[in-house]
Amino acid sequence: MITEHALLPVVPGREEAFETAFAQAQPIIASMPGFLSLSLSRSVESPGTYLLLVEWDTLEDHTVGFRGSPEYQQWRALLHRFYEPFPVVEHYNLVSSVPQQGHPPAM
Structure with missing residues (x-):
């Protein structure tokens, strides 16, 4: 499993429109x-910055499969106009994880 990590800097004042567009793009x-x-999480300290985490089976599922697909063009058309500057995307392998115990999942 690979985790895609992107900090999305949304143009000030466009946050609500971005969230609406993201809701449309998510099924893609x-x-x-x-x-x-x-x-997708919104920063408390910097409300114009969002953290996108996507888990993929493999790196290629994201970099080749998704980015090389016609669906990616739809994703781009919906979302890329909101970013300034364009986000840096990185991929991570899990090293360690501690499951939550005794508490319901945070929302």
């Missing part, structure tokens, strides 16, 4: 082969 990525999960 979720339908891709190798997609496992996605979370």
